[in-house]
Amino acid sequence: MGGNELGEFLRARRAQRSPQNAGLLSSGRRKVAGLRREEVAVLAGVNADYYTRLEQGRENHPSPQVIAALGRALDLDQDALDHLYRLAGAAPEHPPAPVPGTVSAELRQLMDGYPHTPAFVLNRTLDVLATNKLADALFSPFRRAGNLARMTFLDPAGRHFYARWNATAQATVANLRVAAGFDPHDPALRRLVEELSEGSEQFRKLWESHQVRGKSREPKQLVHPDVGPLTLTYQAFDVRSAPGQQLVIYHAEPGTAHADALALLGSLHAPPGRSRTVEA
Template sequence: MDDLADFLRTRRARVAPETAGIPADSRRRVTGLRREEVAHLSGVSVDYYVRLEQGRARQPSPQVLDALARVLGLDEVERDHLHRLTNRPACKPRPTPAPRLRPELLRVLDLVADAPAFLIDHRMTVLAANRHADLLYGRRMQGMNIARYVFLTDEGRALLADWDGCTLDTVGHLRLAAGRCPDDPELASLIGELAMRSDRFRRLWARADVRTRTHGRKAYNHPLVGYLELHQENFMLPDGTGTELVTQSAAPGTAAHDNLRLLASLGATDDAAADTKPANETRHAGEPTA
């Protein structure tokens, strides 16, 4: 499916005619604006706009794109996405550079001593995580794909208190990533897998919504410490790889802060128990005993 045409059609369908100065009409059968209405309000010919929605016109000017963004009521993230979709190079773009996990960057995770912190790539795969993040998710996060975790696992559905909101954020993130990296085969494979295995992902993907998350609330129903409402901050690294540093914290004196400390203490107890096991209990199967 053509990403530009899909994006324009879905944005057009969500605009109420009244907000564009078009009187309400009970006989109207079209959801949102008609193609000719978008064309007239944007100052382009109907034929040209139809060709845009059909994927037959690929290089509209920045002025046309800005006019379309205004008529369609796009926010800043959506407007940038629209420009990106129409300005892909004709030749095959260079592959997205792989993130380089410098030791100095990994040390930043350990410096976040009392809260979960992890690094994700543009596909939402966890590149590295600190101990608090592993404890929060009840597993080693490194290598875990968050999109798969959200849509395809019972654990994700149970842990994420606002699962519906997380699915919206996840699809919006992957839509943006697909716009930035249209020739990434691993990303395309991930999106295809999610669409095949999750009805909700398939429905949300068809809406063509894009969104970016820079900060906000992240709530969990943790099996050991109960409800945790944390504040999440996303920091995009300036290396052009799409890597983000994610931190999740709670203000001192809050129940969430106390529960994070409890979770850390429970993890420390588990670590100590593992360290005191007899040597023959911690050997791999098949190893000889001393």
């Protein structure tokens, strides 16, 4: 990651906003992709020189009013707008609290109470902090279920496990961008981004697009080598006692072939015992 996260984000999102969608007349060949700086400034109602300074990193703290106006000009959704606020320092002044690296005994006990569905805990950088037995079974094709981004981009199993790999890759990178908004200087995040950028050209290109999105409700379409295709819905819950952690629970529609396959997977793979904590 560079040292001008705010400017890089604005440039990337400006390049993705077409004049037509912004309601601007455009004729002839344009030298830049998307909107010009001057066009963004007009749409946001700010001085063009001021906007240029924002992109160049010479101005880093726009007011909340300017942030909101830029969000409208760039047509940012809520996740991306929240990210822009954080990059601009409009979040609370105190440094972000570190995300706990361990999962409480109470949460692990709760996960063990879901024997028929995979459950696991993530932090913002997609480290898998803990899993229950069926989650271990689900992720068994991977060399190590330690981080969802590494599993997607660096583990050969990812290309086969995720039936819609391109969509999964885009969502994974967009999730990591959310983490960058909370703490762009997080050493663990920087190391992860560097590792993924060096190991995967696809990741590098997606990271440079600056797409930002929290977890959606789209079903997960997976292919497990032992039981075949699995379509699973999921819910993600913020852990209030450990800000930055999320409990994720996968679910198969009862009475379907996917539910039968998930039950078979559990009988084949899940050994007796309790949920396990994963060393990130």
